[in-house]
Amino acid sequence: xxxxxxxxxxxxxxxxxxxxxxxxxxxxxxxxxxxxxxxxxxxxxxxxxxxxxxxxxxxxxxxxxxxxxxxxxxxxxxxxxxxxxxxxxxxxxxxxxxxxxxxxxxxxxxxxxxxxxxxxxxxxxxxxxxxxxxxxxxxxxxxxxxxxxxxxxxxxxxxxxxxxxxxxxxxxxxxxxxxxxxxxxxxxxxxxxxxxxxxxxxxxxxxxxxxxxxxxxxxxxxxxxxxxxxxxxxxxxxxxxxxxxxxxxxxxxxxxxxxxxxxxxxxxxxxxxxxxxxxxxxxxxxxxxxxxxxxxxxxxxxxxxxxxxxxxxxxxxxxxxxxxxxxxxxx
Numbered sequence: 273x274x275x276x277x278x279x280x281x282x283x284x285x286x287x288x289x290x291x292x293x294x295x296x297x298x299x300x301x302x303x304x305x306x307x308x309x310x311x312x313x314x315x316x317x318x319x320x321x322x323x324x325x326x327x328x329x330x331x332x333x334x335x336x337x338x339x340x341x342x343x344x345x346x347x348x349x350x351x352x353x354x355x356x357x358x359x360x361x362x363x364x365x366x367x368x369x370x371x372x373x374x375x376x377x378x379x380x381x382x383x384x385x386x387x388x389x390x391x392x393x394x395x396x397x398x399x400x401x402x403x404x405x406x407x408x409x410x411x412x413x414x415x416x417x418x419x420x421x422x423x424x425x426x427x428x429x430x431x432x433x434x435x436x437x438x439x440x441x442x443x444x445x446x447x448x449x450x451x452x453x454x455x456x457x458x459x460x461x462x463x464x465x466x467x468x469x470x471x472x473x474x475x476x477x478x479x480x481x482x483x484x485x486x487x488x489x490x491x492x493x494x495x496x497x498x499x500x501x502x503x504x505x506x507x508x509x510x511x512x513x514x515x516x517x518x519x520x521x522x523x524x525x526x527x528x529x530x531x532x533x534x535x536x537x538x539x540x541x542x543x544x545x546x547x548x549x550x551x552x553x554x555x556x557x558x559x560x561x562x563x564x565x566x567x568x569x570x571x572x573x574x575x576x577x578x579x580x581x582x583x584x585x586x587x588x589x590x591x592x593x594x595x596x597x598x599x600x601x602x603x
Contacts, residue, residue, distance in 0.1 A: 274300060274334050274335045274427035274428055274460050275297065275298065275299055275300045275334075275335055275336070275460070276297070276298040276321060276332070276333070276334055276427075276428055276460065276462070277296075277297045277298075277331075277332075277333040277336075278294050278295060278296050278297075278317070278320075278321075278330065278331075278332055278333075279295055279330055279331040279332075279333065280293050280294075280295055280329060280330040280331070281293070281294045281295070281317075281320060281327050281329075281330035281331070281332065282294070282327060282328050282329045282330055282484075283316055283320060283325055283326075283327050283328055284328055289313075289483065289484045290313050290316035290325075290484055291313045291316050291317055291320065291327070291484045292313070292483070292484035292485045293330070293485070294313075294317065294330075294481075294484070294485070294486045295330075295486070296479055296486055296489055298428070298460060298462055298477070299460075299477070300460055301458050301459070301460055302460060302461070302476050302477050303451070303454045303461050303463065303474055303475050303476045303477070304460075304461065304462050304463065304475065304476070304477045304478075304479065305462075305463045305464075305465060305470070305471045305474065305475035305477070305478050305479070306318075306462065306463070306464045306465075306478075306479050306481055307465060307466070307468065307471045307478055307479070307480050307481070307507055307508075308466060308480060308481035308482060308507070309466050310466065311483070312466075312481040312482060312483065312484070313481050313483070313484035313485075314432075314464040314465075314466075314481055315432055315464060316484075317464075317481070318351065318430045318432055318462065318464055320332060321347075321349065321428070321430060321462065322344055322347065322349050322351055322430055323339065323342065323343060323344035323347050323349075324344055326340075327340070334347065334348075334349075334427050334428070335427070345374075345376060346376070347427070348426045348427040349426050349427055349428050349429075349430055350371070350421040350424045350426045350428075350429055350430065351421065351429075351430040351431070351432065352417055352418055352420075352421045352429070352430070352431045352432065352434045353417070353432050353434070354432055354433045354434060354436055354437055355437065356405075356410075356413040356414055356416070356417045357417060358405040358413055358416055358417060358420075359405065360404070360405050360406045361404070361405075362404070362405060363401065363402055363403060363404055363405070364392075364397060364400050364401050364402070364403050364404075364405065364408070364416050365388060365401040365402060367405055367416055367420055368388050368391060368392070368401075368416065368419050368420055368423055369384055369388060369423075370420065371420055371421075371423060371424050372384045372387065372423055372424070377424075387423045387425075388401070388423065391419045391422050391423050392419065394419075394422070394453055394456065395415045395416075395418065395419050395422075395449065395453075396415070396449075397412060397415050397416060397419065400412060400416075410437070410438055410439075410442065411438060411442040411445065411446065414434060414435070414437075414438060414442075414446065415446070415449070417434065418431075418434060418446075418450070418453075422453065422457070427460065428459075428460045428461070428462060429459055429460070429461045429462070430462050430464075431461065431462070431463045431464065432464045433464055433465055433466070433467075434446075434463075435447065435465075435467075435470065436465070436466075436467070443470075447469075447470060447473055447474055450463075450474060451473070451474050454474075463475070468507055468508045468509065468510060469510060471492060471507075471508065472492045472496070472508060475491075475492050476491065477489070477490070477491060478490065478491070478492055478495050478508075480495065480503075480504050480507055482503055487500070487501060487503065487504060488500050488501070488504045492508070495507075495508060496508045496509065499532075499593065499601060500600070500601050501595065501599050501600050501601055502515060502530065502532060502593075502595040502599035502600075502601075503599055505532045505593060505595075505601075509534055509535075511535045511559065511570045511572065512570075513532045513533065513534050513535075513593075514532070514533045514534070514535065514538075514569040514570060515530050515531075515532055515595075516530065516531050516533065516564075516567050516569065517529075517530065517531070517567070518530055518531050518594055518595075520544070520564070520565060520567065521543060521544060521588060521589050521592075524594060525594050525602055525603045527596050527597075527602055528594040528595065528596065528602060528603065529595060529596055529597040530594070530595045530599075531589065531592050531593070531594055531595075532592065532593035532594075532595060533569070533589050533592050533593075534591070535559070535569075535570045535571050535572040536571075536572045537589060537590045537591045537592065538562075538569070538571040538572075538587055538588075538589065538590075539587065539588045539589070539590050540573070540577075540579075540585050540586065540587060541586060541588075542586050542588050543586050543587045543588030543589075544564065544565060544586065544587060544588075545564075545584060545585070545586055545587075546562040546563060546564040546565075546569075546584070546585050546586070546587045547562065547563045547564075547582075547583075547584055547585075548560055548561070548562055548579060548580065548581055548582060548583045548584075548585060549561045549562065549563055549568075549581065550581060551579060551580060551581050553575065554575075555575065556575060557572050557573065557574070557575055558572070558573045558574070558575050558577060558579065559571070559572055559573075560572075560573060560579060562585065562587070564587060571587075
């Protein structure tokens, strides 16, 4: 596997900035997630690492060596796309084998057979090896697409929202699979998503992108507990963080424009009066929708808390964040 470093990397497409002076290191063996909305620069960053795009400035280094002058085929990276990109006329076995037939790899047949068996078992598709790709379910096709990357044993795996086209149940299953595969292989993996659940549940490291800039880097827990801006705070957490006027609960730090209050950090029993508009019992927790001084917020409570629609509650904040007029964290 490999350590990958980006140094002052920038790429524009006409007047549109794709990546803006990004510097970061993906440690050897990390499950690194790039998180951000559409247009944040996630896919462009992947393509720059893969060599599918050439940067306007900056450098891409793999294990300390610049690869700017190395062709995509010789960078020893592999990429999984959002769409399955399988060969429909080939069997699962042949789809998995295809990358190993590259003249650059010169893989012996015995090694090909061993790898196909190993990866098929890891992905639980060993019973599908002789099926045509068109005979598979969506989840099975994406497993094959992932498997086709895994057989390569490259320096780094690049994954561009590979689960986004699947239904919720399959996404949940494959999140667990990918985390398990990463642990078993000890692979270096760079994964792109806009889905905060994927980021929180799989990543060892998260880099948050905003309009091409890397705005925060850390572990999932660090970024969740200590976001450096309102933008970052809104990227992680389900339900989303409540953003309210800074002085809603009383005095606020100088320069504060808004207060960020995560749903699990809303305390009942004292504070200002709120009205419960809706109660959702979700098994392991209860979600409340509350109107408070003309503002709406969401709170997460213990499922045994006897709160009903129409109740009046008194609310105070805990572990709140304060942001200035530009959304920068000040407290």
